[in-house]
Amino acid sequence: MASINYRLKTNSEWNSIYIRFKQGGFDSEVSTGLKVPKNRWSKSKQEVLGTIKVNSVKLNIKLKELKNYIFKEFEEAKTEGTIISTKWLREKIAAFLNTETNNTDIDEKIFFVNFIDLYIKKSHTRKTKKNTPVAKRTIQHYETTKRKVQSLENKINKRLKLTDIDLDFHSAFLIHLRDDQHLKDSTIGGYIDDVRSFCRNADNKGIKVSNDFKLSEFFSPGYETNDIYLTTKEINKIYETKIENKKLDNAKDWLIIGLYTGLRVSDLTKLTKKDRDEEFIYKKTHKTKFPVIIPIHKHVKETLEKRNNNFPKSLSDQKFNDYIKDVCKLAGITEIVEGAKMCPMEIEENGKKKIIHRKKDGKFPKYELVTSHTCRRSFASNLYGKLETLTIMNITGHKTESQFLDYIKITPKEYAVKLKGYWEKHKDLFD
Template sequence: MATVNFKIEKDSMADPTQIYVRFKGKGFDCQTPIGILVSKKEWSQPKQKIKTTFDSDGFRNKINTQLIELKAEIIDQYNHDNHEGIKISTKWLKELINVFHNKPSSNDGDAKIFLTAFSDKFSKEAENKTNISTGKVLKKRTAQDYQNSSNKLKSFEAYNNKKAKIDSIDLIFHKELINYLRSVEFLGENTIGGIIDNLKAFLRDVELSGLKVNPIYKDKKFYSPSLKTQDIYFDEEEILKIMKHRFELDSYLDNARDWLIIGVWTGLRVSDLLSLTKKDFKNGFIDNRNFKTNIPVTIAIHPYVKLILEKRKGDLPRHISEQNLNNYIKDVAREVGFNEKVIGSKMMEIKDEHGKSRLDIHGKKIHRKISGSYHKYELVTTHICRRSFATNLYGEIDTLTIMKITGHQTEKQFLSYIKTTAKQHAQRLGEHWAKYYNEKSSLMTL
């Protein structure tokens, strides 16, 4: 079996030094520098990649991605040339590397043949595409999501040592990709579903451009995995309990609790919540521009929020990072007493059967959401703010008004966010009937 390995010459006097590739198989053993320099102290020979500990600009990760792509390119070209009877030699390897470095990533020829060449091209062009239904340019986040999916497809190719051709995408590819994303990447079902959705978008665009594609991607068997999430929220009684709990004045818990209360009664995303300033509060309203949708939002100030502002003499709680707020509100929930066990998903480190941390292809520890029974306070994150806001107001005021504040674009998106149970819906209906028929009691005689 042919193998591809990267290494550096440790005995070389030069530092930084060249990365070499060695391609070895039956009847050949080739080695040549690949034209990329690396500092000796930054190279990890066991992982055959550059360490990314201090990769502040993402440059080292880009090089590691190049190594993955080069490995896949060598194997793919070998499979083709060996079948054609072409001699595999150091000269062959050098020519392949030269072509690899000088070939544009969005090469139109490649994009007509290979899936990831097309998906990269599609993702790059998405930054300037217009949504047909809205007439607006696609959001930057959407283009990034396409690129992330394209990167996962490239990782899958590297794992298989084979580049996928556009016309070869079938149910076998679909099944193997899902298995890879589950067992190697350890991704959740909804994340995998998003990648499959984007794969379908790539294939639709392929078909629209007149290229040959297997129509099986339209079949229901080419499904996108999904899993109904069991996210928690705070009902109004629980919010009141948090509001009335006495923390040490101006402590980190007191500060985090106040941000939490403002969050559950504004429905703002945490990035927008923590960017609030005093000037956003005017005449009983909060005027804020939604960071994600860039849509101006006006929210009536809730009485609890007014109490917090009065307590702080008109000031907002101390500024805090998203990460710290995410951690501290768990402490708040534990102190208030939300210790009951509930079903939900918690972000946890993935370990093997020996308790050893599993690493991704970049050598980083893998963390994924794991479903199970946990203390409620363990599951509290900043997302609980918007979820509680939307759930508590749902059925009390019209859905469109809530959506204008939360920034949900469709009712389908909004309803998936609501966490009211079937029993709670029934209780609300019962309360509505009791109130209605009490008011109409004089008419209720037979």
């Protein structure tokens, strides 16, 4: 029969409490990490004596709970055929007391952040379902999710275990990201998706986790993005606008090419002469590795001819985003519309004020809402209804029609105008 006892090995000013676990031929002694002051331990009572140096009542309760926990885990281990070892004992003590053992193999199976570190490390060599490497941007997102979890740990002053990732965690994480981090649900949803992936991977490895991540209540919040697109009329205004500033003119040309190709900025501004012939642009996309072939629109052809058939000078994503707002302002894209843009806001963190930037919904001049992604969204939205949806999807790389329809930005009023135009064009059919 198993037995558990506590004892001290030293008689110093402060002394570690050791736990001795005996069962059959197994006999092991491990430090709990808990300490008591000199001469305040009762061997016979197996408890801490009253002292002003520690909360003896609370510490004695913790020792009793640990003892019961080890017995419970031992009974469960017997049914599962688990080998009882010193490593097993250290792991159980660490799990109960929320402390690290400094043994990577053990800590990765107990603490959520430690497991995330392992998941990230393996992602550098892991392959996707398509047998391609995990994208660098995906790994960066895992890192950000880890930092958000650590931020919650700092707030609640607790190391989270894999078994803590339950519905209570889900609720606390949502509140923290919304109220403390001031993030939108569209961003939060990506972090919850990562958390579920981490838990699923741990579960598949046979690591003990809370099964709450499988419940529908452990949801990724949805959010209707408030993004704009440029109409064909507005695109023509931009194209016809003469710009003297060389940097802005360079950005304008990239904007025109982006609006007629639907490429992500990571692919767009990397285009070179070798990516095109007289009729088409050929590009293997950076994010999805999906090869696309796009016919060269006459405005793109004229833009390239203006530059001796070369693409504009490459520029950073940030400068492109900054410059095209100025380009659209010069082109008169100044209508006040509903949308969302990054705005500075002052918050207090750890008693200190700091400025962060978050997306804010509201009504703004349209040029302020234009970003590099407006190119891709405008391309898809302007072609929808004029070409087969599958044809557009093959260029944009959307895998399902539902994804594509969520992506395009056509308002109910615009759909109504399309229907009105159709009726007027074919009024003889409805007389």
